[in-house]
Amino acid sequence: MKNLANFFFEVGMLKRTPRTGFQFLGSGAESVAEHSFRTAIIGYALARLDGEANVGRVLELCLFHDVPEARTGDLNYVNKKYVKVDEEKAVADLAASLPFGEEYRGALAEFAAGQSREALLAHDADQIEMILALKEYKDLGNRYADEWYPFSLRRLKTEAARELAETIWTTDSTLWWFDGDPEWWVAGRPDKQKE
Numbered sequence: 001m002k003n004l005a006n007f008f009f010e011v012g013m014l015k016r017t018p019r020t021g022f023q024f025l026g027s028g029a030e031s032v033a034e035h036s037f038r039t040a041i042i043g044y045a046l047a048r049l050d051g052e053a054n055v056g057r058v059l060e061l062c063l064f065h066d067v068p069e070a071r072t073g074d075l076n077y078v079n080k081k082y083v084k085v086d087e088e089k090a091v092a093d094l095a096a097s098l099p100f101g102e103e104y105r106g107a108l109a110e111f112a113a114g115q116s117r118e119a120l121l122a123h124d125a126d127q128i129e130m131i132l133a134l135k136e137y138k139d140l141g142n143r144y145a146d147e148w149y150p151f152s153l154r155r156l157k158t159e160a161a162r163e164l165a166e167t168i169w170t171t172d173s174t175l176w177w178f179d180g181d182p183e184w185w186v187a188g189r190p191d192k193q194k195e
Contacts (some may be wrong), residue, residue, distance in 0.1 A: 001098060003097045010094070013070040017145035021076040027142045029135060032066050032074055035129055039065070042132075045126035049160045053117045061111045067094070114157075124161035129154050131165050136173045 014033035022028040043062035047055040066074070071090040075083055091108045095101035110119050131152050138145035149169060156162050178185075 007094070008100060010070045011067060012065065013137050017069055018072055020079065022133075024076065024078065025134075025137060025142060025144055025148065027140070028137050030133060032069050034174070036063060036066050038132065039117050039122075039125045039129045042128045046121045046125055046128075046158070046160060050117070050121060050158070053121050055115055057116075057118040058121045058125070060107050062125050064107045065122060065126060066105075068108070096105045105111075112138070117131075120157045121161075124158050125154050127155045128161055128164060128168070131168055132173075135168050135171070178194050 011033075014036065014179060015031050017032040019030045019035055022030060040059055040062040043058045044055060047053040047058035068087050068090040071094070072085045072087060075085060088109075091105055095105040098104055106150055110116055113119060114123055131149065134145040134148050136154065138149075153162070153165055156165060
């Protein structure tokens with residue numbers, strides 16, 4: 001139980017581990033935990049749309065894909081030009097302490113290999129999460145988001161993900177909550193509408 005408690009504290013570090021690529025975008029901030037949560041939701045949706053993939057496995061890959069960053073930090077594309085991280089050692093060290101260590105190690109190996117249907121969908125979920133963030137910053141006026149989008153789009157492997165990305169890019173990120181009923185936004189309560 002002590003090892004599990006330590007694992008949960010380690011995963012909690014992801015709430016305080018920033019995704020470092022946003023410093024190059026010039027706006028935005030997100031923790032690795034925030035990214036991983038939305039990636040898992042996206043992975044679930046992509047797996048359900050796929051119809052053949054093991055939904056639970058896609059979720060597992062999405063949830064675990066960035067756990068090593070609690071030990072290594074998040075390296076953006078510029079960092080990766082110059083810094084070599086021993087992610088395998090980070091994975092092996094954590095796996096050695098977990099009662100499900102081999103499953104954890106296997107999930108990370110599957111994600112890294114990117115060969116299984118589930119790994120392809122998890123990778124696409126990872127990129128779709130970035131595309132959502134880019135669109136949110138674009139809608140707030142960041143002109144660099146348009147320059148980053150094509151690179152994320154090119155990383156997508158499945159047709160469903162490409163279609164979803166194009167839909168995201170043409171959808172206003174701020175209108176999901178607005179139902180088009182202006183009276184509600186004036187009166188604020190259903191019982192006060194059209195009085």
